[in-house]
Amino acid sequence: MHCLNYRHITDLSLTELREAVGSMGEPDYRLHQLKRWVYQKRVGSFEAMSNVPKRFRAVLAERFDIAKLKIASRLSSSDGDAVKFAFTVEQDNGTAFESVLLYDGKRRTACLSSQLGCGLGCSFCETGRMGFLRNLSRAEILGQLIALNDYLADHEDKLVTNVVFMGMGEALGNYSRFRSSLDIIMDEDCFNLGGRRITVSTAGVVPSIDRFAEERLNVGLAVSLNAYNDRMRERIMPINRQYPIAELIAAARRYAAKTGTTVTFEYVVVRGENDGEEAVGSLIRLLKGLPCKLNLIPMNPAGEGASKAPSDEALRAMADKLFERGLTVTVRKSRGRDIWGACGQLAGKLGENLSKSKSGACPKTISWK
Ligand code: SF4
Numbered sequence: 591m592h593c594l595n596y597r598h599i600t601d602l603s604l605t606e607l608r609e610a611v612g613s614m615g616e617p618d619y620r621l622h623q624l625k626r627w628v629y630q631k632r633v634g635s636f637e638a639m640s641n642v643p644k645r646f647r648a649v650l651a652e653r654f655d656i657a658k659l660k661i662a663s664r665l666s667s668s669d670g671d672a673v674k675f676a677f678t679v680e681q682d683n684g685t686a687f688e689s690v691l692l693y694d695g696k697r698r699t700a701c702l703s704s705q706l707g708c709g710l711g712c713s714f715c716e717t718g719r720m721g722f723l724r725n726l727s728r729a730e731i732l733g734q735l736i737a738l739n740d741y742l743a744d745h746e747d748k749l750v751t752n753v754v755f756m757g758m759g760e761a762l763g764n765y766s767r768f769r770s771s772l773d774i775i776m777d778e779d780c781f782n783l784g785g786r787r788i789t790v791s792t793a794g795v796v797p798s799i800d801r802f803a804e805e806r807l808n809v810g811l812a813v814s815l816n817a818y819n820d821r822m823r824e825r826i827m828p829i830n831r832q833y834p835i836a837e838l839i840a841a842a843r844r845y846a847a848k849t850g851t852t853v854t855f856e857y858v859v860v861r862g863e864n865d866g867e868e869a870v871g872s873l874i875r876l877l878k879g880l881p882c883k884l885n886l887i888p889m890n891p892a893g894e895g896a897s898k899a900p901s902d903e904a905l906r907a908m909a910d911k912l913f914e915r916g917l918t919v920t921v922r923k924s925r926g927r928d929i930w931g932a933c934g935q936l937a938g939k940l941g942e943n944l945s946k947s948k949s950g951a952c953p954k955t956i957s958w959k
Pocket of ligand 1: 712715717718757759814
């Protein structure tokens with residue numbers, strides 16, 4: 591895939607696909623057939639599209655590629671609640687972009703990447719440590735979802751029910767491809783997932799949040815907050831120097847108002863740093879009146895973060911205090927840790943990931959030192 595001198599069919603936006611089919615002199619219903627073959631039946635060749643005329647298939651094959659993404663590795667977590675996929679493309683010299691399939695009751699959630707690496711440099715994030723390498727193409731974003739659905743279908747399971755853009759990169763930083771991928775994810779002939787089943791995570795790029803709000807798509811927004819004041823947040827999330835907490839929260843309020851959705855705030859709890867009375871009071875003040883949910887995520891107890899991981903009781907007590915003062919709070923566990931599939935753990939280095947996953951090591955730590 592993609593080392594080609596002609597375009598991948600999934601790299602076309604819906605508008606481009608409509609124009610391409612029209613330019614071939616085909617009727618409208620052919621577009622519906624084509625979308626279903628590509629995104630619902632997920633065929634690997636135009637030849638397999640048995641209910642479309644041969645001449646149409648031949649023209650498609652002349653103009654477009656339809657090969658699947660190359661899966662370089664696939665790892666399952668020991669407790670069976672996550673599978674991590676690594677994809678490689680020739681031009682990247684072995685650096686992979688990754689997706690994680692999460693199992694949670696009846697949900698099958700695809701956590702997708704939007705960039706190879708990330709330029710925002712959050713100190714706790716493995717992807718951030720890679721730096722920004724490139725934006726993923728639309729075909730690479732959608733190809734991840736096709737691969738995860740292929741895997742589920744092979745296991746006679748239901749297909750992906752939810753999509754979160756929480757893999758490698760800041761999706762709002764690859765805006766046009768992310769946005770046009772959403773059209774296809776939501777299209778009823780394609781993945782047919784409504785906005786309520788989709789969430790995009792952001793480190794807090796305020797203008798992009800406002801731009802996305804204008805789309806009024808009903809898609810969930812998850813803001814990676816992690817700190818309750820600017821001094822603290824700047825030390826772990828450099829983007830905060832550009833867009834401080836007050837601006838970020840104001841943008842989240844605008845997003846909630848324009849889309850009618852509840853904004854999720856992700857908050858990794860670090861013992862002795864961002865978990866005390868001051869944190870509780872500040873979070874209440876910051877989020878008051880904003881339709882939101884606060885996810886408390888305990889810092890990973892593995893590796894260097896061991897001494898900073900909150901106890902279950904302390905985490906519960908913090909959640910109770912926030913709840914009593916009016917916030918909707920959930921305590922989230924981080925799934926797929928042993929395969930480096932938890933948030934902030936996607937590093938794109940195949941050999942390293944595989945070997946570290948065997949040792950059970952996990953790099954997710956937030957340090958203010
Ligand atoms: S946490 Fe998200 S925004 Fe921050 S460096 Fe990692 S991928 Fe980028």
